[in-house]
Amino acid sequence: MPKLIKNGRVIDDAAAILVLDETQAPEALDLPAGPVFVPFAVWQAHKGQLAGQAGVGVWLDSHENVEELAADLDELPAIALNFPKFTDGRAYSAAALLRTRYGYKGEIRAIGDVLRDQLFFMQRCGFDAFQLKTGKYDDAQLEAAVASLQDFSAPYQAAVDQPEPLFRRAQRAA
Amino acid sequence: MYRYDPYDQKIVDERVAQFGDQTRRYLAGELTDDEFRPLRLQNGLYIQRHAPMLRIAVPYGLLSTAQVRKLAHIARTYDRGYSHVTTRQNFQFNWPELKVVPEILGELATVQMHAIQTSGACIRNITSDPFAGVAGDEYIDPRPWCEVLRQWSTFHPEFAFLPRKFKIAVNGASADRAVIQCHDIGLELKRDAAGGIGFRVLVGGGMGRTPIIGEEISAFVPWQHIITYCEAILRVYNRYGRRDNLYKARIKILVKALGVAEFKRQVEDEWAFGKDGPSTLTEAEVARVAAHFTTPAYETLPAEDAAYVAQRAATPAFAAWARRNVLAHKVPGYAIVVLSLKDPQRAPGDITDAQLDLVADWADAYSFGEVRATHEQNLVLADVKQSELFALWEKARAAGLATPTFGLLTDLICCPGGDFCALANAKSIPIANAIQARFDDLDYLHDIGEIELNISGCMNSCGHHHVGHIGILGVDKNGEEWYQVSLGGSQGNHTSIGKVIGRSFAAAEMPGVISTIIDVYLAQRQAGERFIDTVRRTGLDPFKLGVYGEAAAKERKQHA
Structure with a gap:
């Protein structure tokens, strides 16, 4: 079962990430049973059926804009944002927008090329669940990865996890 | 200058720990090259031709003497006794071993320095006016x-x-x-x-x-x-x-x-x-x-120090240096001093560990303990009393840091180029040194006047060739190093991008090409015109004619 870092712990998670291949049309798809993140195109095609269904979330690829989901956020317990490559930083802005602009309170899960050395930044931008790159880490390394969330104790700038910058949070001596 | 409080220090210390762990995992094979690359780049660490190159952040170019001495120590201990000032006012080391980089960062952290975001796809070191304040x-x-x-x-x-x-x-x-x-x-x-x-x-x-x-x-x-x-x-x-x-x-x-x-x-x-x-x-x-950028405790001094006037009159070499490398200061009796890193015997922007230690000593003695790095790859002592300029000059001259050419042709900007940089298409340092050797007559350099010559070894333009009055760009043609020349670029208020004059040249041709361009300028210039003014007035044609000759110019026109 895939592992997930959530709430500072490594947990098992059953949710599948549904990926369409080129031959599959979102409209003609048989939806899998059980917890699943569906692509945005599938969500659009089957929204009526999927909305409010337990265990169903949407995943967005890095080129897909969160604005498109804005009207549906109440129906979604979780949104996954994909990192096609860990160097593609668009999902950081996407997560920050979901939290700050749209006040999204559900889970935001990092999926794809998710590596422990980026977890700290992801957490600061509003991600609260991390499905690390498949096959990359053994159990001990996953436990070690949890520690990366604490790499820096008092960052300078405001972000989702610390809505106030250091100069408002702390009394700094001149 | 800004001094860290416990928050600043903590962030840098935590970075040292983080990067130490990342380096350990890379060396243990837990991180792939691709995974480690952005991590090391965001810590200023490149893998270069000879060894990793480590770029140290110097925020907006300001250094304390403790920091300068630490850079000297690092050059001596982990490198080959020298360091390089970059066009983002940073310092680079060319020879550190990867496994000691965390140790170097630990040393830097003790003097409130780091290598954070000196490379990579992120917000880089913020640069500013080297004469700020x-x-x-x-x-x-x-x-x-x-x-x-x-x-x-x-x-x-x-x-x-x-x-x-x-x-x-x-x-x-x-x-x-x-x-x-x-x-x-x-x-x-x-x-x-x-x-x-x-x-x-x-x-x-x-x-x-x-x-x-x-x-x-x-x-x-x-x-x-x-x-x-x-x-x-x-x-x-x-x-x-x-x-x-x-x-x-x-x-x-x-x-x-x-x-x-x-x-x-x-x-x-x-x-x-x-x-x-x-x-x-x-x-x-x-x-x-x-509050960290306070005005130093300036003395009340006459606008012109009598001894300074006399020293210039008595010592022509001092006068030549003062004319170029000493700049007006907003406070009467003080001066801004440019310590040149353009000794023709060295790569432009390079400085040895011993020189760094001396610069720190002079800054403590004469300039309130601060040093600045410029994007033109020199160092600055920003607050020197006129009455102490002669003593400073004698020491700087003995140390090879008083090349009196600030703002002249041989005070050129030059990237490390193909001698060091894995990205480069061509070497740039030998071109710089060859031009400096060709133009070694100070009177002639003064006659040519203010001019900016910038050299980059590749399109990444670290040597700012696009905004050089004369720009030189190293290009690769079938595995050979060639050099493209552009004219009319400029930095500052009237920034412009230079235009390429024509086909590129072999390295050996370059000093001659620059000589021809200067000859054309001297023949064309009107009273009071700097090089860039003449280029702007005449356009490139006279220069093309000089460099490529009548026949080539005609032929080019027909093909155009």
């Missing part, structure tokens, strides 16, 4: 604003993986000495009609493969809002900048594609959400930071 034409000191922006940009979680690198420069004087028009964001400090401080914001400038001069996106952003405004620019860029093509990934390409008006609309739509939010700057924070 001492120039007579300054209206607002840029240093506190640079520091505020440094803290904001350090480990900004949303902007650590931008489409490409992102450079910010700040200037606060009537003369632009920070090349703000060639930055991703260029900030010009201004006052509004009511006297309030703010910034004119330029966006989308840059050099590289596609040189573009930045365009104004806002005529005035009040100081309180500069962080939220920059965040809005960065967010639009992070979301919509191109990621499919490395060569089209800088913000300038996005700004050009959208047009500055549409880009501005998107930024201001975004800004509407962040404006007045928690990142809005407070007077207390700006005052806290500004």
Whole structure:
């Protein structure tokens, strides 16, 4: 079962990430049973059926804009944002927008090329669940990865996890 | 200058620990090359031709003497006894071993230094006017604003993986000495009609493969809002900048594609959400930071020191140095001194460990314990009494740091090039040294006058060749090193991009080509014209004619 870092712990998670291949049309798809993140195109095609269904979330690829989901956020317990490559930083802005602009309170899960050395930044931008790159880490390394969330104790700038910058949070001596 | 408080220190110490662990995991095979690359780059670490190259951040070019001595120590202990000043006012070491880099970072942290974000697709070291606080034409000191922006940009979680690198420069004087028009964001400090401080914001400038001069996106952003405004620019860029093509990934390409008006609309739509939010700057924070940039305890001195006048009259070599390398200071009796790193015997911008230690000693003795690095790859002692210039000059001359050519042809900007850099298409240091050797007559250099010659070993333009009055670019033609010459580039208030004059040249031809260009200038110039003025007046034709000859010029015209 895939592992997930959530709430500072490594947990098992059953949710599948549904990926369409080129031959599959979102409209003609048989939806899998059980917890699943569906692509945005599938969500659009089957929204009526999927909305409010337990265990169903949407995943967005890095080129897909969160604005498109804005009207549906109440129906979604979780949104996954994909990192096609860990160097593609668009999902950081996407997560920050979901939290700050749209006040999204559900889970935001990092999926794809998710590596422990980026977890700290992801957490600061509003991600609260991390499905690390498949096959990359053994159990001990996953436990070690949890520690990366604490790499820096008092960052300078405001972000989702610390809505106030250091100069408002702390009394700094001149 | 800014001194760390426990928060600043903690962040740097935590970075040392983080990077030490990342390096350990890389060496243990837990991180692949591809996974480690952005991590090490965001710590200034390149894998180069000979060894890793480590770039140390010098925020807006300011150094304490403790920091200079630490750089000397690192050069001596971990490198081969020298270091290199870069065109982002940083320091580079060319020979450290990867496994000792965490140890070097640990040493740097003890003097409030680091290598954070000196490379990589993130917000880079913020650069500024090397004469900040001492120039007579300054209206607002840029240093506190640079520091505020440094803290904001350090480990900004949303902007650590931008489409490409992102450079910010700040200037606060009537003369632009920070090349703000060639930055991703260029900030010009201004006052509004009511006297309030703010910034004119330029966006989308840059050099590289596609040189573009930045365009104004806002005529005035009040100081309180500069962080939220920059965040809005960065967010639009992070979301919509191109990621499919490395060569089209800088913000300038996005700004050009959208047009500055549409880009501005998107930024201001975004800004509407962040404006007045928690990142809005407070007077207390700006005052806290500004308190670090106090005016030194200047003495009350006559505007002109009598002994200094006499020393110049008695010692022509001192007078020659003073004429070029000593600049006017806003405080009577003081001077700004440029310590030249353009000794023709060394690579431009290089400095040895022993020289660094000496510079630190002189700064303590003569200049309130501060040193500055310039983007033109020299060092500056910003607050020297006129009465002490002669003593300083004698020491600097003995140490090879008094080459009296500041602003002249041989005070050129030059990247490390193919001798060191894995990205380079061609060597640049030998070209620089050959030109310096050709033009070794000081009287002749003075006659030629103020001129900027910039050399880059590849399209990445670290040597700022696009804005050199004479620009030289190393190119690769079928595995051979060739050099393309452009004329008419300029930095500063009248920034312009140079135009290529024609076919490129072999290395051995370059000193002759530069000589011909100078000869054409001297023949063409009218009274009082600098090189760049003549190029602007005549255009490139006389220079092409001189360099390529009548027949070649005609032939080119027919083909055109």
